[in-house]
Structures are given as structure tokens and as C-alpha cells.
Amino acid sequence: MRKDAQINQQKILNAAAKLFKERAVSTVSMKDIAQVAGIGTGTLYRNFPNKSELCMALSLDYIQQFITGEEAQLHNSTSSVTKQFEDFLTRWLEFRERRIQLLTEIETGPSVMSTFYHSQLYKQLVNLTMQALKPISDNISESELKFRADMLISMLKSDSFAYQREQGLTREQITSNISHLMIKRCD
Amino acid sequence: MRKDAQINQQKILNAAAKLFKERAVSTVSMKDIAQVAGIGTGTLYRNFPNKSELCMALSLDYIQQFITGEEAQLHNSTSSVTKQFEDFLTRWLEFRERRIQLLTEIETGPSVMSTFYHSQLYKQLVNLTMQALKPISDNISESELKFRADMLISMLKSDSFAYQREQGLTREQITSNISHLMIKRCD
DNA sequence: TTGACAAACGGAGCATGCTCCGCTTATTAT
DNA sequence: ATAATAAGCGGAGCATGCTCCGTTTGTCAA
Structure with missing residues (x-):
């Protein structure tokens, strides 16, 4: 696994955790998570298919x-x-x-x-x-x-x-x- | 209930039944149903909220x-x-x-x-x-x-x-x- | 019959989940 | 160091569920 990919995965998990703490899970969109993580949605979905x-x-x-x-x-x-x-x-x-x-x-x-x-x-x-x-x-x-x-x-x-x-x-x-x-x- | 509304409801049920016979329920979109029924999506959703x-x-x-x-x-x-x-x-x-x-x-x-x-x-x-x-x-x-x-x-x-x-x-x-x-x- | 208006219509358009694909970059063999 | 390349990136864009609201129409009292 490439190093940047690993970093991005962590960014995603951090961003999601942060957002899920702030507001209801169901109101957090995948776009939101990508945005906060500072990556593209494509990258998000490559790491987590849904x-x-x-x-x-x-x-x-x-x-x-x-x-x-x-x-x-x-x-x-x-x-x-x-x-x-x-x-x-x-x-x-x-x-x-x-x-x-x-x-x-x-x-x-x-x-x-x-x-x-x-x-x-x-x-x-x-x-x-x-x-x-x-x-x-x-x-x-x-x-x-x-x-x-x-x-x-x-x-x-x-x-x-x-x-x-x-x-x-x-x-x-x-x-x-x-x-x-x-x-x-x-x- | 207005007569046109009643007719539309029937149209929807018929269209849905027809489409569900033809292909898998999950592949039939609400738009498809509205189209086959010959009505707008708004009308469809007023009759059936989801x-x-x-x-x-x-x-x-x-x-x-x-x-x-x-x-x-x-x-x-x-x-x-x-x-x-x-x-x-x-x-x-x-x-x-x-x-x-x-x-x-x-x-x-x-x-x-x-x-x-x-x-x-x-x-x-x-x-x-x-x-x-x-x-x-x-x-x-x-x-x-x-x-x-x-x-x-x-x-x-x-x-x-x-x-x-x-x-x-x-x-x-x-x-x-x-x-x-x-x-x-x-x- | 007609006028007024609540009820209903319809489709543009929004949000969201997810995909596609051209571009970028880390890695590695030389 | 450099070139070749596979791995990864990102965001435009698609499909679908659903809403909003300006327009149309059935209904009914006068």
C-alpha cells in the first residue's frame, strides 16, 4: 500500500469520527466527510465502498x-x-x-x-x-x-x-x- | 377526494404492478412508475410518500x-x-x-x-x-x-x-x- | 352558468450515494 | 538521477429518492 493512501485512510477515519461526534450520523453525507478529510469523493469510496x-x-x-x-x-x-x-x-x-x-x-x-x-x-x-x-x-x-x-x-x-x-x-x-x-x- | 386524484391513484397502482411484473422491484425507479402512469413525480409522491x-x-x-x-x-x-x-x-x-x-x-x-x-x-x-x-x-x-x-x-x-x-x-x-x-x- | 378557490397537478431541481476516467505521483528498476 | 509504470487521486457527473412551488382544474355556492 502506498504511503499517501495510508495517510488518506486515516484522514477519512478522523474526519468521520469528528463529524459523527458533532452531529447525527444520518445527517453526515459522504461529501461532508470527503470535504473535511480534504480529499476527493472518489478517494473516499476507494477506501470504503459505502x-x-x-x-x-x-x-x-x-x-x-x-x-x-x-x-x-x-x-x-x-x-x-x-x-x-x-x-x-x-x-x-x-x-x-x-x-x-x-x-x-x-x-x-x-x-x-x-x-x-x-x-x-x-x-x-x-x-x-x-x-x-x-x-x-x-x-x-x-x-x-x-x-x-x-x-x-x-x-x-x-x-x-x-x-x-x-x-x-x-x-x-x-x-x-x-x-x-x-x-x-x-x- | 377529487375524481382526477382517484383516477391517478389507480394509474399509479396499475403502472407499478405492470413494471414489477416485468423486472425486479429494486430496479424500478419512482420516475419510471410516474412515466408509465403518465403523471408527474410530484403527483406520485402525493399519493405514496415513498x-x-x-x-x-x-x-x-x-x-x-x-x-x-x-x-x-x-x-x-x-x-x-x-x-x-x-x-x-x-x-x-x-x-x-x-x-x-x-x-x-x-x-x-x-x-x-x-x-x-x-x-x-x-x-x-x-x-x-x-x-x-x-x-x-x-x-x-x-x-x-x-x-x-x-x-x-x-x-x-x-x-x-x-x-x-x-x-x-x-x-x-x-x-x-x-x-x-x-x-x-x-x- | 359562472366565479372563486381549495385541491391537485407536474416537472424543475435539490441532496445524496456512488462511478468513471483522465491526470498525478510514489515507487522501483536501471 | 531518471524513466517507466502501476497505484492512487479527485471531482465532474449520473441515478434516484424526494420536495417545492407556480400553474391548472374539479367542485360547489350563488
Whole structure:
């Protein structure tokens, strides 16, 4: 990679971060970012094929951090498996709420299929979710576990989450409802 | 409502239906539709505030029909509750697959929140799903039932469904996995 | 029938995401 | 140092969703 290209990539990330701090992510146009970065739009798009992928690049650190933290929790915690799962959910929802703008951009972009689902990020998220689900899902095949992880992620996507919040549910209520649904129960 | 307005609305629906039959929904622009309908784009947008809502209007008949059919099934069927739920899922997935382009447009539009979630259509869909879920969900509050219906719909949205299909799952496998997840089980 | 006017029309035009391609520049072999 | 060249740059420009607003028309009271 040429040195100027590397510099430009950094300029873009800095400019985007700056603008996203100043105003709502959805109101920041790619042109704005290019302008603030002091480069052409062509250069911007060569580095990040669309706005969603740019947002993903900016989220990567946050998510990586979240995943690392959660994996540590899952290995060290001594709480009951149920409690562990609920705590995981709670923290995931907190994380979502904190990064909602970036995540919404990623999840509602025009090419979710190729951008989000095929990303390294999604794979890692599934992985983590599978780890969180496994202890509360007895007698389940690996493929079904993967399926449930996909479903859990889908349930808590921006749109759906925002809708539940709008309906008046608190994060706690959502956590409780989800865990009631996902945890193998015999009542 | 003025008579010319009424006529134009019909012209739009006809033009859209015609174009959507000829080529992929996503490749048909609003300008195309206005042109074929023989009206200005302003008129088009006064009738349907965005492409998603136009697609919803076109889907309404299909979905209404589906809902009516399913409600009849739910009242008349003599199968076991489990079987009934699985049949419901199967037919819902079949329906999705048949109308996938319109549904994708609706569910991935820029304003899903106001267009989809706040539509009469969504309310009816939730209603139906709650009816389908109720027999397999003992001891559950009405609000939790509503939540589960929301979640089930969210799990099977276009993106998520398309991803599962792409991963190689058949409709039958998806049905089976979902029913295993949603049905109160004591194994 | 006619006049007044709300309702509706239509298309120019704006914003934004994204592409295309001629020009510039860092790199590297000589 | 120089020349050759691939890698990269940048912004004009395209497509599309959507808005704005001056013009036209259906409706209805007089």
C-alpha cells in the first residue's frame, strides 16, 4: 500500500469520527466527510465502498472491545448460567443503545447482506452469542445453536430494538422477555 | 377526494404492478412508475410518500388474503397445536418467498419505523402471529405474547431469512428450528 | 352558468450515494 | 538521477429518492 493512501485512510477515519461526534450520523453525507478529510469523493469510496462499511470500520474497535470483555466475563463469572446470560443481554443492549446511530447505519444500509452478514464482525458476534447461549441450551446441535445465535442477533437489531423501546419497554423488560424465551424452561 | 386524484391513484397502482411484473422491484425507479402512469413525480409522491409505502399498498391485498386464510385455518384445523404452528410457519415462509421483492422493499426502506411498524398491516400480522403462538405458549402474559410475536416477525424478516437461505438452510429446516425454539418444551 | 378557490397537478431541481476516467505521483528498476 | 509504470487521486457527473412551488382544474355556492 502506498504511503499517501495510508495517510488518506486515516484522514477519512478522523474526519468521520469528528463529524459523527458533532452531529447525527444520518445527517453526515459522504461529501461532508470527503470535504473535511480534504480529499476527493472518489478517494473516499476507494477506501470504503459505502457509508455502511465506513461505519463498520469505525465500530470495529468498540465491538472488538465489547467482545473481548464479554469473553472474559463468560470464562470467569461464577454466577448461575441464567444470570450470566441475562447479564450478557443487559450489557449487549446497553452497548447497542450507546452506539445506536452507527449500528443503525450498518444494519439498514443498502447492502446489509454483503456488508454486515459477511463481515468478520458478524462472525465474531455470532461466536460470542453462541458461547452465551450454549450453557442455557441443553441437547442442541451446533448448527441449531448457530441458528439461535443468528435469531437472537436478528431480534435485537436496531429497528426491532427501537420499536420495542418506543412501545414503552425498558431494557430490563426486553432482557427478561428474551431470556424467558431463550432459556430452556420446564414449568 | 377529487375524481382526477382517484383516477391517478389507480394509474399509479396499475403502472407499478405492470413494471414489477416485468423486472425486479429494486430496479424500478419512482420516475419510471410516474412515466408509465403518465403523471408527474410530484403527483406520485402525493399519493405514496415513498417507494416503501407504494409497495405496501401493493402488498396489502396479498397479505390480507394470507391473514384471512390463516385465521380460517387456525379456527378449523384439528391437528395438534404443534403441527398447526409448524404449518403456519411453513405457509408464512412460502408466502415470504413468493413476495420477497415487495417485502424486502418494505422492510429495508429508509423509514421502516414509520412505514412498516406503524402500519395497519403490521398490527394485523402481529395479531395473527399472536393467535398462532398462543396455543403453544402456556402461562404467558398478553404483553409477553405480543413481544414474542414481534420477535418472531423480526426473526423472519427479509434480511435474516435471505441469510439463512444463503447459508444453505431449507424452508423446512428453518421451520423446524424456529418451532423448536418457540414451542414450550420439557425434554 | 359562472366565479372563486381549495385541491391537485407536474416537472424543475435539490441532496445524496456512488462511478468513471483522465491526470498525478510514489515507487522501483536501471 | 531518471524513466517507466502501476497505484492512487479527485471531482465532474449520473441515478434516484424526494420536495417545492407556480400553474391548472374539479367542485360547489350563488
